[in-house]
Each structure stands twice: as C-alpha cells, then as structure tokens.
Amino acid sequence: MRAPLSWIRDYVDLPEELTSEQLAAELTALGLKLEALEKPGEDIAGPLVVGRVLTMDPEPQKNGKTINWCTVDVGDANGTGEPQGIVCGAHNFAPGDLVVVVLPGAVLPGGFEISARKTYGHLSAGMICSSRELGLGDDHEGIIVLPADAGKPGDDVFELLHLRDDVIEFEINPDRAYALSLRGIARESALAFSIPFTDPAVRPVPAPDADGYPxxxxxxxxxxxxxxxxxxxxxxxxxxxxxxxxxxxxxxxxxxxxxxxxxxxxxxxxxxxxxxxxxxxxxxxxxxxxxxxxxxxxxxxxxxxxxxxxxxxxxxxxxxxxxxxxxxxxxxxxxxxxxxxxxxxxxxxxxxxxxxxxxxxxxxxxxxxxxxxxxxxxxxxxxxxxxxxxxxxxxxxxxxxxxxxGTAPARPEIRIGYDLPARVTGMDIDAETTVAHLRAVGCRVETDGDGLTATPPSWRPDLNDPFDLVEEVARIVGYDQVPSILPTATSGRGLTREQRLRRRVGRALAGAGCVEVLSFPFVGEAAFDALGLPDDDVLRRTVRLANPLSSEEPAYTTTLLPGLFKAAARNIGRGAPGVALFETGTVAFPVDRGPAPIYGVDWRPTEDELAKLFDAIPEQPLHLAAVLAGERERSGWWGSGRDAGWADAIALVRRLAAELGVDLTVESAARMPWHPGRCARFSVAGQELGHAGELHPRVCQAFGLPPRTSAVEVDLDLLMRHAQDVVAGPEFSTYPVAKEDVALVVDGSVTAAEVEAALREGAGDLLESIRLFDVYTGDQVGPGHKSLAFALRFRAPDRTLTEQETTAARDAAVALAAERTGAVQRA
Structure with missing residues (x-):
C-alpha cells in the first residue's frame, strides 16, 4: 500500500517538522512493515513556473511533422519580464491557456538538463511540459493545461501540481486489511503519536428508502x-x-x-x-x-x-x-x-x-x-x-x-483479564494501560473487578480472541520494551546423542575435504530415469505432495543423490576443478496404512487418534550422501594431481565407520546408479547400510558430471544406532614394528575385503595394521585368478617381538585365509 504523506496529513495533524523517514519508523514499530520510501519530485530542480500562451504559430516540417512556435508569458521568472520563445510539438492547447513551463537551468526527472537551444530554425528557451516529463503520469500525448484560476504567469508550480510529496510504501500483512487504505494508515499514524484522528468515513448519510435503485x-x-x-x-x-x-x-x-x-x-x-x-x-x-x-x-x-x-x-x-x-x-x-x-x-x-x-x-x-x-x-x-x-x-x-x-454482522465480545498482557509479554502493563490502548485501537471496553470485556471495531476482523487483544496492547506499548531475559539453563542437559553423533559425522567429512550442501528434497520421474533405476526399483515408490512447488518434481525424494549431483554439476560447470560435497537429510518411503485422518482444530486428538495420525506418516530415515568429482588431489609444482575414484568413495564410508566405532562388512555389488564392477555394498550387523563407488557412465552423462565421478549414500540412522558413544583412541608402543608381506592367490570372484578379514582375524592381537598394496592378474597366477599382496605390521605394547612370534602370527593369518577363501600363498 502506497501512502502519500500529504494524504495522511489530511486526517492527522502530524507535526510540521516530522519527516517521512520518522513517520515510517514509528509505523514500522506498530507493525506496518516498510517496503519502500520514495520522494517523487526530489530530482526536479530549477525554474518551473506557470506560463500563459500568447501566440502559437504552427509550422509544418519536411518530415511531415508540424511544430508550434510559441511565445509564452512567464512573468519575471526569466529575469527580463519579456515573453519566452519556445518550440512545442503538442497541439492540445491554445493562446490564452495556462501551461507549465520549465526554463533554462532547470533539471527534470532522469537528470534531463534544460537549456536554450536552436531547433527547427528557432532558439527555444525552455519547454512546455507534459505529465510524463514531470513524472506525474504516463500521458505524453499532450502538455498540461492548467485551470484558468491556477495562478498568474511566473508563479511556482511545485505546490500547485503536488510535485514534491513523499510516498511511504508498506507491505500489509493479511491480518491488517484496514491498512490497505489511507484511513487505516492515518489511524495508525495518530496512534503512533497519540494525536487526534479525523475519520474520513464520518459523514451524515441519508436513511435508506424505497426511492433508491432496486x-x-x-x-x-x-x-x-x-x-x-x-x-x-x-x-x-x-x-x-x-x-x-x-x-x-x-x-x-x-x-x-x-x-x-x-x-x-x-x-x-x-x-x-x-x-x-x-x-x-x-x-x-x-x-x-x-x-x-x-x-x-x-x-x-x-x-x-x-x-x-x-x-x-x-x-x-x-x-x-x-x-x-x-x-x-x-x-x-x-x-x-x-x-x-x-x-x-x-x-x-x-x-x-x-x-x-x-x-x-x-x-x-x-x-x-x-x-x-x-x-x-x-x-x-x-x-x-x-x-x-x-x-x-x-x-x-x-x-x-x-x-x-442488509446489516453489518455484529462483532464478538472478548473477555480478557487485566494481567494477561503482562503475563504473555513479560512487560509491566497495568490495567489502566490495557484499557487505554484497547480503546485507542477502536475497541468498546467495559471493565469490572478482575478483567474487561472488549468489542472490537468493525474495521478489525482480525481481533477475535484474548491474545489478539494482547498483541494490540503490546505493539502500542512497544515491542522494544519487551525485556531481554536469558532463561536459566536446566542442569544436566546438553546435546542429544543423535546431535553429538551428527556433529562427529560432519567433522569427519569436513576433515576429509568435503563441503556440506542443502538441496530441495523433491524429485520427479526424470531424476529416477537419469539415475538409471529399473521400473520396479523401490526408490521409485515415492510420497506425492498435495501442493508441489513444481509439477516436474511432485514427490518427496527417496534418495539424496539427484540434488547432490545437480549441485556438483553446477560447480564443475562454473570452473571448479573438483568437488567433494556431502548432504544429510531425510528421505521418505510411503507406508500402506491408508490415508491420514483429518481432525478438527477445536480439540486435542485422543491418544488413539494421534496413533492413527502417526501410523499414516511415511517412514523418513536420515540418509547421508556424498559425491566426489574431478580432482581429488590438486596438481602443481610438486607434480600431477589425481582424480577422485571409487576407492575415495569407499574410504569415506570407512572413515565414518572408524569415527563412530562401527564394524563394517564390505562386499562387491551391482546397484544403479553405480558402475556394476566398481560398487561396494556396506552392511552393519547383517543390515544393509548403503552403497559407494564409481557412477555408471550413463548417469554421469545424464547429470553432466565428469567421467568416473564417485558417490556414496548410506542410512545414517542405522550407522548411528550402532555407533559407540566413546571411541577408544589408538594405542602407541615404543617398541619396534615387525614387517611381514604376504601374497595370496585367490579365485577372481573372491574380494580383497574377504581375504583381509580372514588375515586380520588369524593374525590375532599382535597385528597393528594391514594394507593391500598390490593386485596382480596374469600368466603367473593363471586364468581366473588374482594375486593380492598385503603388508602386515606387528607390534607388542610391552616388548620387542621375536622372529618366531612374528612368523607364527603371519602363518596363522595365512592359514585362516586359505581355509576361508581358498587362498594359496605365492613364494
């Protein structure tokens, strides 16, 4: 709602020195949100006066246009008292008319400077103005013709045309419809300064009769x-x-x-x-x-x-x-x-x-x-x-x-205790203040022993209960008067277990060089098609939204990957050499328990009714997803870099598991959108945790990602359920490490993780670390087989290991690997 300051002053006797900025600040404090403050006419400067047209000679031009060579009486405004010669292209005026004339030296809106210049064979000293040239409107077809009693030649026209009139624009909340009028804004202005308000609606009107239009x-x-x-x-x-x-x-x-x-x-x-x-x-x-x-x-x-x-x-x-x-x-x-x-x-x-x-x-x-x-x-x-x-x-x-x-509907009577405004706001508001402020906003108030009964005015349909009245009292007292009191923290409380674990997860991923992002959790069939999911994939079964933001994404997502892929592609497309992004958020899977019941809002649902509501809520597990694209290690003077690959994605999951103290089971898998030969499935206590690996080339192409982009998505709820609240730190020994390397030949279908697990278990407590450092396939191991080389490191906390102890631990590890995986040690 745009309100010219002069219009507001028609109904409220505001102080003359009051500026539009000051008025806007007071009204904002009362709850009318300031949108803009404009000062039309402020960019007009110089002589702008009333002129009387003395002569008007039409002169046809070669281009087909006819101009008028005019002499205009501008009084003494030009310093000489002589008529002013002006060329004008408009034709909607005649000799004797009063017009608006801007003289040389003036500046019109847009920084348009007026000067005397030769045009159409005449020296035109000024301009006869149209509405649009002065910023008064859109009419540019003809110039402004003033009323005959507008004044005498040479008089200033700024006041006459209301050229300088500040405009305050407010964003009106839906519950304050009365402020969509000058009547309402002026009433608020009077309220802000505690001065009288002249209601423009107060006027005598005839009684209804049968002679009116039927x-x-x-x-x-x-x-x-x-x-x-x-x-x-x-x-x-x-x-x-x-x-x-x-x-x-x-x-x-x-x-x-x-x-x-x-x-x-x-x-x-x-x-x-x-x-x-x-x-x-x-x-x-x-x-x-x-x-x-x-x-x-x-x-x-x-x-x-x-x-x-x-x-x-x-x-x-x-x-x-x-x-x-x-x-x-x-x-x-x-x-x-x-x-x-x-x-x-x-x-x-x-x-x-x-x-x-x-x-x-x-x-x-x-x-x-x-x-x-x-x-x-x-x-x-x-x-x-x-x-x-x-x-x-x-x-x-x-x-x-x-x-x-008809007749206007009656307004409800609202009962309110004297102490309610003080109890709700924390301010020291007494009964007298409450009554005075409610009457100030137009309520009819009747008081008694411990409270009052207020009837809201007809122009305030938003006042319907005691707390609406509390808001009216509070805003007049001033929201800035609400005391700032820091609540006393209850002892023994802090972050919940889930909050602590989520922070540990975030720190671990940030330490791995990942940046957290937030994506819209909405998805459509096009995203599932781009992920290459089969038609019967469980991820395609979504919860549809009743009022989606976009018809192309009408459902709540079942996977965080599409949003992450879009963010990664956007960053890569804008020149980032590589990205490592992660996101935590809920996904939703529908439940087949029927639609949610719809209850009224006038009573609290019973426990059974609440149970039915909760039964209809879709399952919403918390997921974690990450995407690694482009350079994982930067290149520079130290040498060439390295692009992210499937091993980096798997390492992220292992890092999270180590941070939370969770034992993972890792095995190869085939699951879109991952490459069938470069995808790992993770399990915790026999439950599927998620997948990580290199994306399928078609998926990379569909989302505009670099080739060999890798991704992770795991069930974070499941991971945190099995997390240890306190993870024991590493133990260090001052005794020397004993190194043993073994190379085991296994069938090509056996995974390195299976072999590593057997070696770790067989080696016992003396094993400090194990690392796969080489994979070989070729003539020396035979077709369908591969050689896996592991570096085993042994150390005791209290002594230097003997060669016999190290050899025994190594042999035990190899023996268990042979028993479980059929591994044969290479010489």
Missing amino acids: VVVDDPAGCPVFVTRTVTGFDPAAPTPSWMSRRLFLAGMRPISLAVDVTNYVMLELGQPIHGYDGDKLSGPIRVRRATEGERLRTLDGVDRTLSTEDLLITDDSGPIGLAGVMGGETTELSATTSHVVIEAAHFDATSVFRTQKRHKLPSEASKRFERGVDPELPPYAADRVAELLTTYGGGSVAPGATHV
Whole structure:
C-alpha cells in the first residue's frame, strides 16, 4: 500500500517538522512493515513556473511533422519580464491557456538538463511540459493545461501540481486489511503519536428508502450489506482534478476518467471497493446470487469467463453483470458517454471472493481488500462520498433515495483479564494501560473487578480472541520494551546423542575435504530415469505432495543423490576443478496404512487418534550422501594431481565407520546408479547400510558430471544406532614394528575385503595394521585368478617381538585365509 504523506496529513495533524523517514519508523514499530520510501519530485530542480500562451504559430516540417512556435508569458521568472520563445510539438492547447513551463537551468526527472537551444530554425528557451516529463503520469500525448484560476504567469508550480510529496510504501500483512487504505494508515499514524484522528468515513448519510435503485440479495451470507446511490446529469467529459490524479498516480494507480478515478480514490481513501454502473445500461433490479452451471460473463478485462456455481454474481434482468467483489462486467461499464451513474458499495464474504479470484486467476484491487476483510459498516458512507465527488467535479445531482440492503454482522465480545498482557509479554502493563490502548485501537471496553470485556471495531476482523487483544496492547506499548531475559539453563542437559553423533559425522567429512550442501528434497520421474533405476526399483515408490512447488518434481525424494549431483554439476560447470560435497537429510518411503485422518482444530486428538495420525506418516530415515568429482588431489609444482575414484568413495564410508566405532562388512555389488564392477555394498550387523563407488557412465552423462565421478549414500540412522558413544583412541608402543608381506592367490570372484578379514582375524592381537598394496592378474597366477599382496605390521605394547612370534602370527593369518577363501600363498 502506497501512502502519500500529504494524504495522511489530511486526517492527522502530524507535526510540521516530522519527516517521512520518522513517520515510517514509528509505523514500522506498530507493525506496518516498510517496503519502500520514495520522494517523487526530489530530482526536479530549477525554474518551473506557470506560463500563459500568447501566440502559437504552427509550422509544418519536411518530415511531415508540424511544430508550434510559441511565445509564452512567464512573468519575471526569466529575469527580463519579456515573453519566452519556445518550440512545442503538442497541439492540445491554445493562446490564452495556462501551461507549465520549465526554463533554462532547470533539471527534470532522469537528470534531463534544460537549456536554450536552436531547433527547427528557432532558439527555444525552455519547454512546455507534459505529465510524463514531470513524472506525474504516463500521458505524453499532450502538455498540461492548467485551470484558468491556477495562478498568474511566473508563479511556482511545485505546490500547485503536488510535485514534491513523499510516498511511504508498506507491505500489509493479511491480518491488517484496514491498512490497505489511507484511513487505516492515518489511524495508525495518530496512534503512533497519540494525536487526534479525523475519520474520513464520518459523514451524515441519508436513511435508506424505497426511492433508491432496486436491489435484491438472494445470498445474504455471501453479501450481508449492499448499498446503492444514483447520480444523474453527470458530465462524462469532465476532467479529473489534478490533485486527485496526482494522488492516484502516487498511490500506484493510473488515472483513467473522472468517474473511474473517483471510485478508485474512495477505495484508497476508505478501504471500501466501489463499483460504478452505467445506469442507462442496467435492465431491471440489481440482484446478488450464486451462478448457475454454464453461465458466462465477459469481465472488464475482455475475457469471456465460464462461471462456477460457487461464484457470487451481480446480475440484472439481462444476466450476469459482474463477479461480486472481484471485477465488473463489460455490458454495464462506465464509458465516455455515461451520464447516469449507479454507485455500488457492498460487503462480500471474504472466503467467497478469495475462491472466485483464485478460480478465475483474476486478482484485483477490490478482491485484495475483500478477501482480507473490509469494514462492513463502510458501504453507506463510501457510496455517499463517491456521489459527493462525482457531482462536485462532474456536475449533475445525486438522485433522491438510497438503497441499503442488509446489516453489518455484529462483532464478538472478548473477555480478557487485566494481567494477561503482562503475563504473555513479560512487560509491566497495568490495567489502566490495557484499557487505554484497547480503546485507542477502536475497541468498546467495559471493565469490572478482575478483567474487561472488549468489542472490537468493525474495521478489525482480525481481533477475535484474548491474545489478539494482547498483541494490540503490546505493539502500542512497544515491542522494544519487551525485556531481554536469558532463561536459566536446566542442569544436566546438553546435546542429544543423535546431535553429538551428527556433529562427529560432519567433522569427519569436513576433515576429509568435503563441503556440506542443502538441496530441495523433491524429485520427479526424470531424476529416477537419469539415475538409471529399473521400473520396479523401490526408490521409485515415492510420497506425492498435495501442493508441489513444481509439477516436474511432485514427490518427496527417496534418495539424496539427484540434488547432490545437480549441485556438483553446477560447480564443475562454473570452473571448479573438483568437488567433494556431502548432504544429510531425510528421505521418505510411503507406508500402506491408508490415508491420514483429518481432525478438527477445536480439540486435542485422543491418544488413539494421534496413533492413527502417526501410523499414516511415511517412514523418513536420515540418509547421508556424498559425491566426489574431478580432482581429488590438486596438481602443481610438486607434480600431477589425481582424480577422485571409487576407492575415495569407499574410504569415506570407512572413515565414518572408524569415527563412530562401527564394524563394517564390505562386499562387491551391482546397484544403479553405480558402475556394476566398481560398487561396494556396506552392511552393519547383517543390515544393509548403503552403497559407494564409481557412477555408471550413463548417469554421469545424464547429470553432466565428469567421467568416473564417485558417490556414496548410506542410512545414517542405522550407522548411528550402532555407533559407540566413546571411541577408544589408538594405542602407541615404543617398541619396534615387525614387517611381514604376504601374497595370496585367490579365485577372481573372491574380494580383497574377504581375504583381509580372514588375515586380520588369524593374525590375532599382535597385528597393528594391514594394507593391500598390490593386485596382480596374469600368466603367473593363471586364468581366473588374482594375486593380492598385503603388508602386515606387528607390534607388542610391552616388548620387542621375536622372529618366531612374528612368523607364527603371519602363518596363522595365512592359514585362516586359505581355509576361508581358498587362498594359496605365492613364494
């Protein structure tokens, strides 16, 4: 909502020295969020004066254009008192007219400097201005012709045209619909400074009688109040006064014609949407009813609309003539020949208006106000105000009679204890302050022994319970007065076990050079296709969202990999030589327990009802995923780098397991989106943990990733369930290490992990470390076999091992490996 400062001052006697910045700060403190602060006209400088056209000589040019060579009386503004010679291309004025003249030395909006210059064979000393050149509007077809009594030549026009008028723009929350009007913003301004407020809606209005335009309301729930007034003899050619056009423009609306501008002006002034009908085009009484199936209406935007039975319509004997509270119809719109105006000021149900404008995708200034809540007592006053402005500036007369159908709904009485504002806010608010502030916002308050009963004003439909009233009291006292008290921490509490473990996981991955990212947890079939998942894959069975952000990603994800891959591809595409990203987040798997029951909000569900709700919630395990792409080790003067590979992905999982003290089982697997020969499956206590390895080439291509990109995804919940809260640190010995290397020939189907596990178990407690350092396939081991070379390191904590002890441990390790895997030691 854009509010010119001068318009606010019409209803509140603000201090003269008060700036728009200061006013905006006070209103922001009251809850009206500042969106922007503009100072139109601030970039205009120099002589801008009233001029009287003395002569106007048209001169055709070779290019087909006709210019006017004018002499203009600008008084003493030019320093000589002589007429000013000016070339002008407009033709909508005549000798004797008063116009706006900018003289050499001035600056117009956009930094446009005015100087005397030779053009079309004349020395043009200045310019006769149009509205757009001064930033007053979009009209550039003709120059501004001032009223005959606008002043004398040479007079300054800044005040006359309201050129310098600060505009404060607020973002109005849905619960503060009253602030979508100057009436509401001025009321808040008066509240901020504790000064009187002049309500523009307070005016005498005629009592309803039978002489008004006939109205029938068939749906009083959708339209509780409907008021009409009639103006006859209106001059449709009458211009909109400049002050009104300027205010409309500053408020963000384009001036159109006097009749339309008046209805828009009153809507901005009071907050009550107004609609005007051409009375000569109406046929029979106005009727408010629901649409019937198949009815159609062409609205003012020229669109032919098919109506729903839920749409609330304005009709006459000819059929629909408007969507109630949203937009009027073409058949009865005000036109350039309208002299008989029927004014409609009505109150419509907020929910009905909201659903209609959503259904037809037709938001309007009227619907924006109705769907948030308009003062239901405003219609008679708003209709009378429109009639007054139409006859004042467009002639004609207000026809006798006023139609007033229905009554405004009563506001509820709210009971509140005196101490509630203090208990809720922590501020020292006494009963006297509570009563005074509630009355200041318009509530009717009755007090008794231990509390009060408040009836909210008609313009505040958002005040419905005691805590709404607490908020009103608190915002006037000032949110900055809420005391800052640090709560006392309860002893013996801290991070939960899961929080501690997740932090350990994050530190371990950060230590491995990975960066954490967050992705949207939404997915579509295209992502699953890019991952190469088969049609029956469990990951394709998703939880669909009722209102997705994108129709292309309508489901909650079952895997974190698509989001990670997109982030990695984006970084690689922007020049990163390599990325190592990880993400932790929940995924969702649907459960077959039927839809979740929907309960009311007016009672707490029972334990059985809560159980049914929880039963319908999908399973949401916490996953961890990582992607390694491009360079893992950077190249430089020290030598060439190394790209990330499948071994790096597996090493990440092993590092996490070591950090959490979890024993992993690793075996080869074939699982998309991983390369079938370079994928490892991890298990913990017989339960599948996840997979890691090199991605399938088709997956890399689908996501725009470098070849041989590797990835990890594991069930972090499962990993943390088996984690040790305290992991024993490494033990160190000062005694020398004994080194033994063994090379074992095994069948090609036997994995190195199986052989390593057998060697580790067989070697016993003296084994300090084991490392695979060579894999050989070739003629020396025979077809279908491979040689695995392991470096075994033995050490005792209390002595130097003898050769016999080391040999015995080595032989025991080889023997168990031979027994379990069929390994044969190479000489």
